[in-house]
Amino acid sequence: MADLFERLLKNYGPLGQHRERAHGYFAFPKLEGEIGTRMKFRGKDMIVWSLNNYLGLANHPEVRKADADAAAEFGLALPMGARMMSGNSNYHEQLERELAAFEGKEDAILLNFGYQGMVSLIDVLVSRHDVIVYDAESHACIIDGVRLHPGHRFVFKHNDVADCEKQLQRATALVEKQGQGGILVITEGVFGMAGDQGLLKEIVALKSKFQFRLLVDDAHGFGTLGKTGAGAGEEQGVQDQIDLYFSTFAKSMASIGAFIAGDKAIIDYVRYNIRSQIFAKSLPMPLVIGNLKRLELLKTQPSLKAKLWENALKLQNGLKERGFDIGKTDSVVTPVYMKGGVEEATAMVMDLRENYNIFCSIVVYPVIPKGHIIYRLIPTAVHTDADIEATLVAFEETKKKLDAGAYKVEAIPDMAESK
Secondary structure, eight states, rough: OOOOOHHHOOOOOHHHHTHHHHBTTBSSSOEESSSEEEEEEETTTEEEEOOOOOOTTTOHHHHHHHHHHHHHHHTOOOOSSTTTTTTTOOOHHHHHHHHHHHHTTSSEEESOOOOHHHHHHHHHOOOTTEEEETTTTTHHHHHHHHHHHOOEEEEOOTTTTTHHHHHHHHHHHHHHHHHHEEEEEEESOOOOTTHHHHHHHHHGGGTTSOOOOEEOOOTTTTSSSSSSOOOOHHHOOOGGOOSEEEEEESSTOSSSSSEEEEEEEHHHHHTHHHHHHHHSSOOOOOHHHHHHHHHHHHHHOHHHHHHHHHHHHHHHHHHTTTTOOOOOSSSSSSSEEEEOOOOHHHHHHHHHHHHHOOOOEOTTTTOTTTTTEEEEOOOOOOOOOOHHHHHHHHHHHHHHHTTTTTTOOOOOOOGGGGO
16 A cells, blocks of 8 residues: 555645745745735835735725724634624624625625635535536636536536537536436636636526526626626626626735625525535634725725726736737736746746846746746736836846747756745
8 A cells, every 4th residue: 555645745746846946936935015016025126916906905094994993893713603603793794785785686695715615605506416517717716616516517618608508508418318407607707817708798698598507706807897896797787697696805805705696595595505604614803894894995986996997908008019918808917928938937037026126927837838928917006107117118128038038048946045
């Protein structure tokens, strides 16, 4: 019999194999100082494009005061226990009511975390006789929830409505053959890597041909899209036809937690059956009260979303004017696609950080195919014109170096030892 740990230590995985050289620089970096567009990395001031702080609420004075006042009054322990047993409060229920109203739904349920919540939501919705149809580029929380499903699942090509219809035909035939079960379609309001919106309007139109329920993960659309900021469903005019609307507080709200909104009857079912909440401690009071303040600002200060979009379009248009490929993004998420290997990507990141003071996230193989590099820039309402201009100059100059082969190196530098 093999030793379990021995097997694990022989293969740390595609990312873990670089841990000793990459830790603290390319992986698990430490940004220090007040949350904002300018922070310190290894003692140097950086313009930061890697924080999901879309509306700039992380350090908003009203938010900071609400967080601090709630912590002083209640501490982090209250309420004790799971919501169902002893951890409920008027504030938790108030936040659920306000979220439901904001999203145009009858009811909502709070979740401790977005990732955990989505995995558990999928588990509670489907049985072994049900079939899941989902987008190929869904977030990891959806993929992991689907993987735990004991029944059948069919994946459709990313934002390909024709293929979605094909998979719905397969799912419908299977359910009819079984004589029992239903169909759950899962997609996203905004895909966090590429920034393109899910084709919600087109998928909803398929309800005229097929019987299914629609679950939308709108982590990046909540607060950034739609007239009021209610998300991609509002943006596309189909919010009332989304059966379950899911989002997290970790993006526009710059906080912790998540929620599901929908018809009261199904939310009640989820509330009494979702294991990740039944068997977990309730969200601490400071987080709940802080999220009430964040939601209030999101609703009453549309200038935050307007400024976010102003900055996002300045950044995106500036990149396009300089010949960069930013794909098909129609959200504030700003990917920058380039050609190159892992070695070139890491050298380019180092140049941006060490010589241009630009900190942004990069994605390479094995997350995407070999030979490709994706920078993902996250604009916020608090970025300045100076931040944007300095970043555009840095990208233009480093792109010339990349194209000239200046970043071709033999191995990833051992940044862990150069601290």
